[in-house]
Amino acid sequence: MCVASCSRCVGVSLVPMAFVCMLANGLLLLPDLQARYLLDGHVTREARWGTGLWASGFLVLIGARGFVIGSSREGCCAYRIEMLCQVGCSCVALAAAAFCCLVSATGLVQGPLCLHNSTQGLAWEMPLKPQKSGDPIYLFDRTLWPAACEEPRNVVQWNVVLFSVLMATSGLQAILCAAHTINAILGIIFGPRFCKNKVRYSSRASTCQSQRSQEHRSSHPPIPSTRPELFPMNNANIGGGETCWESRAPRLFEFRVKRMETEQDFDQLEKQLQSVDAQNLMVKLQSRNGTARPLTMMFGELWQTTLNMLLVEPGVVASTSLY
Template sequence: MCTGHCSRSVGMALIPTAIVCMLANALLLFPDLKYQYLTENHVTREAMWCSGIWASGLLVSLSVLLFGLVCRRSDTILYYFLGYTCLAILAAGLCFMVSGTGLTRGPLCLHNSTDGLKWGRPLKQDKTGSYLYAPERWPSACVEPRRVVIWNMALFSVLMAASGLQLIFCVLHLLTALLESMCRPSFCKNKVQISQL
């Protein structure tokens, strides 16, 4: 089933994206590179879920490792191979969705409200539309942490891009493995022949 070339190529593409996802998610936990926001629970839920670390990071890396192990063995392990690929697809898809939610809901920050300063998500989508298309709202939205809007936008965008690439690579890898298993000589020899009497 595996010539090894496809799995090595996918592995070389997935490992850097997994590292990028883990770093981006770790940075999301420390706005302005300060740990007090994390200890005081002033970090968005989407960052706290750490899907970039455990899903697009560790699970995808584990799948890449298992791709290589399965490809060194016999062709009888097709189902395991497909299972590992599907695991990587699910992990990358989960990270992509969580990152997209974090991006659209905006950062958690100390902001001015009618009751004074309070922690919340002032840029959550409302009647005026998404804050992503209104850059004039960004500088005045949050009092603390400073520049948290740009911080969250940049890092969640990086997470979405990296996990989106992982999805593309894994789906292509799955399709390649399926096509290769169907085009093996043993598959093609299983043709029905009409017997002559």
């Protein structure tokens, strides 16, 4: 069904994205792959919040697990209850992914925390942060990147790449969670048969179908023949005792086609025999002068002779002969 398939697809897709977010946030906590900056507190504030670890990582993984496992429930009530739970999980995962995306965008715009050589000397600050709302963003002016930070090394490129990956991945997670929320709501409204193309027959319909197939087999016994190659199977072993009509339909069709061909052969043979018998009969009924007399005329003369024998006086027989 569409709802369960979409739930499984969304759940499977969210798992690698969650690991990507966790990896990106973990690397943001280790500028230049050194832990001393984290221990000294010289890491960007948005990276220390760890939204990629607990929001787009842990919470989204829990939601993805619920999407995959909960889509296999059977039954109308159990299915709707599970879809209702998935709506709640989707909303939580959506909020977590959206929050991570917002935090990542903020960290990307404000720039990294680094050791900057200002007019007062070296200080840990955010030199690339826009001071006013109308100031240009450093992302569009790469000439400011090399001279902005003294330490950690290449921290600007580090933050730009990782925050961009984290923002894009969490944004895609939010879109998928929003789509799954709509999907789960449709599952609650329409039930498990929503967008289900396969037709299920009831037990009563299956019983009637099996009875009809048995009656059909009993009314069409196998045709005896001296040519076994025309009869690879008979009505008794069609389908191997199965009750599903669809499973033996191709073999039954092949058998019927061969049976029809055999019946056509029998019809042609019967016509030939009838023609031969008619010719022999006409030969026997030929008169002395070589002309054939119709069969109806012969029966008419026979009937007239019988009446004459019954109606006339004894000893008087109508002068009638067959020839």
